[in-house]
Amino acid sequence: MTNQNTISRESDLSGGEYKWGFVTDVETDLAPKGLSEDIVRLISSKKGEPEWLLEWRLKAYRYWVGLNEADAEPDWAMIEYPKIDYQDIYYYAAPKGTNEAPKSLDDVDPKMLETFEKLGIPLQERAALAGVAVDAVFDSISVATTMEKQLGELGIIFCSFSEAVKNHPDLIKKYLGSVVPYTDNFFAALNAAVFSDGSFVYIPPGVRCPIELMTYFRINTEGSGQFERTLIVADKGAYVSYLEGCTAPFRKTSQLHAATVELIALDDAEIKYSTIQNWFPGTPDGEGGVYNFVTKRGRADRNSKISWTQVETGSAITWKYPSVILRGDNSVGEFFSVALVNNHQQADTGTKMIHIGKNTKSTIVSKGISAGKGNNTYRGQVQIMPGAENAVNHTQCDSLLVGDECGAHTVPYIEVRNPTARLEHEASTSKVSDDQLFYLMARGLSEEEAHHMIITGWSRDVIKELPFEFALEASQLLKVSLEGAVG
Amino acid sequence: MLEIKNLHTSVLDIDDSEILKGIDLSVGKGEIHAIMGPNGSGKSTLANVLMGRFDYVVTEGEITLDGESILDLRPDQRAHLGMFLAFQYPAEIPGVRPWQFLKAALDSKAEARGEEKMTVRNFSKLFDEKVGAVGINPTLVKRSLNEGFSGGEKKRNEMLQLEVLQPTLAILDETDSGLDVDALRIVAEGVNSMRSPGRSFIVVTHYQRLLNYITPDVVHILVNGKIVNTGGPELALEVEKDGYKKYLVTSEATA
Numbered sequence: 001m002t003n004q005n006t007i008s009r010e011s012d013l014s015g016g017e018y019k020w021g022f023v024t025d026v027e028t029d030l031a032p033k034g035l036s037e038d039i040v041r042l043i044s045s046k047k048g049e050p051e052w053l054l055e056w057r058l059k060a061y062r063y064w065v066g067l068n069e070a071d072a073e074p075d076w077a078m079i080e081y082p083k084i085d086y087q088d089i090y091y092y093a094a095p096k097g098t099n100e101a102p103k104s105l106d107d108v109d110p111k112m113l114e115t116f117e118k119l120g121i122p123l124q125e126r127a128a129l130a131g132v133a134v135d136a137v138f139d140s141i142s143v144a145t146t147m148e149k150q151l152g153e154l155g156i157i158f159c160s161f162s163e164a165v166k167n168h169p170d171l172i173k174k175y176l177g178s179v180v181p182y183t184d185n186f187f188a189a190l191n192a193a194v195f196s197d198g199s200f201v202y203i204p205p206g207v208r209c210p211i212e213l214m215t216y217f218r219i220n221t222e223g224s225g226q227f228e229r230t231l232i233v234a235d236k237g238a239y240v241s242y243l244e245g246c247t248a249p250f251r252k253t254s255q256l257h258a259a260t261v262e263l264i265a266l267d268d269a270e271i272k273y274s275t276i277q278n279w280f281p282g283t284p285d286g287e288g289g290v291y292n293f294v295t296k297r298g299r300a301d302r303n304s305k306i307s308w309t310q311v312e313t314g315s316a317i318t319w320k321y322p323s324v325i326l327r328g329d330n331s332v333g334e335f336f337s338v339a340l341v342n343n344h345q346q347a348d349t350g351t352k353m354i355h356i357g358k359n360t361k362s363t364i365v366s367k368g369i370s371a372g373k374g375n376n377t378y379r380g381q382v383q384i385m386p387g388a389e390n391a392v393n394h395t396q397c398d399s400l401l402v403g404d405e406c407g408a409h410t411v412p413y414i415e416v417r418n419p420t421a422r423l424e425h426e427a428s429t430s431k432v433s434d435d436q437l438f439y440l441m442a443r444g445l446s447e448e449e450a451h452h453m454i455i456t457g458w459s460r461d462v463i464k465e466l467p468f469e470f471a472l473e474a475s476q477l478l479k480v481s482l483e484g485a486v487g
Numbered sequence: 488m489l490e491i492k493n494l495h496t497s498v499l500d501i502d503d504s505e506i507l508k509g510i511d512l513s514v515g516k517g518e519i520h521a522i523m524g525p526n527g528s529g530k531s532t533l534a535n536v537l538m539g540r541f542d543y544v545v546t547e548g549e550i551t552l553d554g555e556s557i558l559d560l561r562p563d564q565r566a567h568l569g570m571f572l573a574f575q576y577p578a579e580i581p582g583v584r585p586w587q588f589l590k591a592a593l594d595s596k597a598e599a600r601g602e603e604k605m606t607v608r609n610f611s612k613l614f615d616e617k618v619g620a621v622g623i624n625p626t627l628v629k630r631s632l633n634e635g636f637s638g639g640e641k642k643r644n645e646m647l648q649l650e651v652l653q654p655t656l657a658i659l660d661e662t663d664s665g666l667d668v669d670a671l672r673i674v675a676e677g678v679n680s681m682r683s684p685g686r687s688f689i690v691v692t693h694y695q696r697l698l699n700y701i702t703p704d705v706v707h708i709l710v711n712g713k714i715v716n717t718g719g720p721e722l723a724l725e726v727e728k729d730g731y732k733k734y735l736v737t738s739e740a741t742a
Contacts, residue, residue: 433578441563442571443566443595444592445595447563453588457583
């Protein structure tokens with residue numbers, strides 16, 4: 001008798017399930033599909049914007065039309081997707097009855113609050129307990145900003161972009177488009193034309209924001225695009241840590257997300273910007289999912305510091321390069337990233353560090369995890385300008401492969417125009433080894449737990465940069481996103 | 488406790504790769520069995536197969552633990568039943584702290600058995616105590632699991648896990664290799680202090696020297712995938728003196 005005994009490695013893992021895929025049934029105020037000057041005017045008038053902002057939007061719109069006619073949608077990234085029909089998208093979707101921003105949480109549709117509860121957002125009192133001030137952008141409208149009063153006493157402004165336009169027009173006028181002008185790229189132009197809301201933060205000189213500020217973005221309406229705009233200004237010597245989280249319901253059609261984030265760190269200021277991006281990644285067969293085209297950039301003045309930390313587990317497509325223009329002497333730029341792709345997800349993400357000032361310093365730590373049939377590309381640019389004496393960059397770029405149908409790619413550009421610069425580039429590619437898995441399983445961890453431990457351990461250098469609660473969430477997210485990939 | 492009957496094992500997906508060619512072994516509760524043999528005899532394979540390593544196929548035979556077959560169980564399920572393998576070459580896991588790893592291992596076991604998980608406070612206490620007992624440099628456990636550990640440090644770390652997890656059947660796969668005399672003594676003291684009527688050990692070793700410190704109940708000589716001789720502690724001394732030569736000749740003759 002011969003019996004063939006192998007240990008089944010198809011352990012009982014459920015197929016990668018997206019747990020944020022619920023749809024909230026709230027009445028929605030929709031503008032007709034498609035993009036035109038009229039739509040841009042409609043968005044602007046719905047929000048009661050001043051003439052100068054409408055003008056700016058229209059300029060951006062016309063610029064974008066030119067790009068679109070010239071077929072100038074960027075195509076250099078290592079991503080493939082069907083051509084986007086920009087006339088088949090809703091550019092304005094607001095939950096009904098919120099034309100006026102809610103005065104307090106009592107004015108917010110309870111169903112929406114339920115949604116945020118499902119998302120685990122500590123709104124209401126929990127927010128205060130958790131020390132988090134939350135601005136939640138639901139489709140395109142900012143729903144509720146907590147703890148505004150408390151922050152107000154310190155002179156900190158944390159509100160929706162629309163409110164900021166009304167209440168702090170001088171700040172908006174001064175900084176809007178100053179880091180990412182609408183001419184920057186195709187998606188930045190589109191965003192400038194049709195952005196519907198977003199968050200605004202201003203920290204006055206010398207003030208250290210005592211709590212983490214947080215915005216939660218969610219796309220709800222089917223076929224709608226989301227175009228939010230975030231502007232953060234840390235005045236001289238100020239400090240702020242800002243968190244951004246994103247989810248979207250389960251949809252078989254793709255959704256477009258084209259956001260713009262501008263950070264301005266004036267002399268001696270510090271901005272720490274953390275993102276957990278968990279937009280719907282599409283079905284395991286590659287249907288639907290969010291197309292995430294985001295432009296994020298910071299301007300770092302003298303002795304200032306800008307730090308981007310991102311955990312990217314969602315979206316069918318991620319196209320995103322949070323960057324820092326190190327224009328002030330002694331300024332510091334950091335980029336810490338974990339990007340995980342599973343099933344048919346594609347990510348092309350990285351950073352740009354532009355060294356202009358003397359003694360500027362940048363650090364890049366990129367961790368790409370590829371599973372299933374996913375494709376992950378790190379694309380980075382380090383540029384040392386002629387005046388950047390003694391600039392220093394350290395880049396560490398690691399890829400981890402889970403399974404044998406996925407891909408990892410690294411595309412680093414380095415341009416040095418000053419001989420005093422010092423640059424280091426380290427790169428590695430590894431696989432989760434059978435030895436590692438067996439070792440952990442022999443101690444009692446399931447195959448899934450073992451994978452999770454190996455991957456979070458491997459990502460540790462990035463995850464430890466996140467604020468504590470966010471780090472736990474990130475770790476859980478890596479676990480959930482990997483389901484179905486192991487076995 | 489552990490019964491191995493006519494165990495044949497090959498390497499997964501490789502033809503004609505039979506390594507274990509009919510092993511019979513019976514380990515009773517509270518016993519210490521030493522398995523000795525020359526290089527390439529299948530000692531480590533046996534240790535790994537017992538723990539359920541994926542890349543071996545059991546083509547014939549049976550392994551039971553307390554009367555139940557474990558052949559269809561995954562390594563984690565075997566661990567939950569109280570089995571433990573101290574690795575010859577422990578894997579390096581970047582970014583994972585030994586503390587975190589051991590807590591997760593204990594939690595998984597407790598969960599599988601429907602027992603209550605140990606509190607972080609109690610676990611910390613236990614961990615610190617065992618770190619002291621095993622003589623691991625405390626700075627080591629703040630680093631990544633096995634990463635950059637010396638050979639001896641890795642083995643001590645295996646002993647630390649053994650002490651914390653308190654298995655009922657511990658398999659030590661050449662834990663003595665690469666150890667200096669002091670470390671060897673620590674390993675032996677660990678085993679001796681854990682020796683109890685309810686706990687069995689299988690000590691796989693190439694040399695007799697570990698058996699100077701651990702007195703086995705039974706010694707087996709494994710050559711070319713088969714157990715060719717079984718006896719008491721005196722068998723180990725004989726091997727120390729004469730080597731494996733006489734077994735190699737016999738096994739070639741019968742092959």
